[in-house]
Amino acid sequence: MRFLLTLGALAALQFSLAPFALVTAQAEDAKESKGVKIELTDADNAALAKLRELGAMTLQVAQNDNRVEVAYHLSDGKIGNDHVAPLKGLKCVYSLNLRGTEVDDKGVAYLAGTTGLVKLHLEKTKVTDAALVHLTKLENLEYLNVYGTEVTNAGLDTIVPMKNLKKLFIWQTKVDIDGVAKLKKARPDLQIIPDLVVDKKRAEEEVIRKAEEEKRMAEEAKKKAEEDARKKAEEEAKKKAEEEKKKADAAKAKAEADKKAADAKAAEKKPAEDKKEAADEKKSADAKPEEPKKDAK
Numbered sequence: 001m002r003f004l005l006t007l008g009a010l011a012a013l014q015f016s017l018a019p020f021a022l023v024t025a026q027a028e029d030a031k032e033s034k035g036v037k038i039e040l041t042d043a044d045n046a047a048l049a050k051l052r053e054l055g056a057m058t059l060q061v062a063q064n065d066n067r068v069e070v071a072y073h074l075s076d077g078k079i080g081n082d083h084v085a086p087l088k089g090l091k092c093v094y095s096l097n098l099r100g101t102e103v104d105d106k107g108v109a110y111l112a113g114t115t116g117l118v119k120l121h122l123e124k125t126k127v128t129d130a131a132l133v134h135l136t137k138l139e140n141l142e143y144l145n146v147y148g149t150e151v152t153n154a155g156l157d158t159i160v161p162m163k164n165l166k167k168l169f170i171w172q173t174k175v176d177i178d179g180v181a182k183l184k185k186a187r188p189d190l191q192i193i194p195d196l197v198v199d200k201k202r203a204e205e206e207v208i209r210k211a212e213e214e215k216r217m218a219e220e221a222k223k224k225a226e227e228d229a230r231k232k233a234e235e236e237a238k239k240k241a242e243e244e245k246k247k248a249d250a251a252k253a254k255a256e257a258d259k260k261a262a263d264a265k266a267a268e269k270k271p272a273e274d275k276k277e278a279a280d281e282k283k284s285a286d287a288k289p290e291e292p293k294k295d296a297k
Contacts, residue, residue, distance in 0.1 A: 048086075055083065056075065067092055067094035073121065096117060116140060119141075122146050143166065144165060156175060156183045165187075
C-alpha cells in the first residue's frame, strides 16, 4: 500500500521527530546517567508545562532517569530572562541549554535554587562575572559553558569553591592566561577548555621545535653545499688534470713527431753529404802534385 504525505503532515512528522534528534545529540548525557528516580510534585509538573509553553523543549534524561533536560537553544524567537523564571527552585532539572539566548545575569539568578542541575550551557548569552555568583549553590554542577560571554578572570575566582565542577569552557571570553593559571593552581582537577596555559606551553614547544628544525635544515643545507662544493672542486681538479695530461701527451707526441721528422730528414741528407765528402776527398787527391820518381841505379 502506498502512502502520500501532505506538506502539513510531513511538517508534523518532522516536528514529532525533533525530540529524538535532540535525544541523539544528548546521548552522552544519558550514558553518564546511572539511573535516578525522583518524585515530581504538582508544582514541578506545572513549572515544566510553563517552560514548554514558553518554547522550551523538555525531555526525560533516560528511561531509568526521570530528571529533565531543558533546552531553549532551538526555540524560535527571542528568549530572555522571563523564559527561565519558571526554573526557580526546580530541582528536577538535570541540564539546561540557553545557548545564544538573551538571558543575562538577572536571568541566571533564577537558577540559584535549581540544585539538581548537572550541566549548564550559557555560551553566547549576555552573562558576566555576576552571573557566576548565582551558580555557587549548584553543588551538583559538573559542566559549565560560558564560551563567547563577558566572563573575566575575576569570575573564575567564583568557580573555585564549586568542587563537583569537572569541565569549564571559556573560549572567546575575557579570561586570559593569568586567570587560567590561577584557577588551575586552585583547582588542578578541573578541565579548562581551552587550557591557555597548556596551549602557551605547546606554542612555545612548537616555536622551539620549528627553530630546531630550521637549524637542522640549515646545517643539512650547509653540509650539502659544502659537499657539493667539494665534489665540484674535485671534478674541476680532475678535469684540469685531464686537460693538462692531454696537453702534455699532445706536446710529447709532437716532440716525438718532430724528432722522427728530423731523423728522417737527416737520414735523407747523409748519403748526399757522404757522396759530396767522397768527391771532395777525390778532388783533393787529384789536385795534389805527384812526387818525382827516383832514377833507378
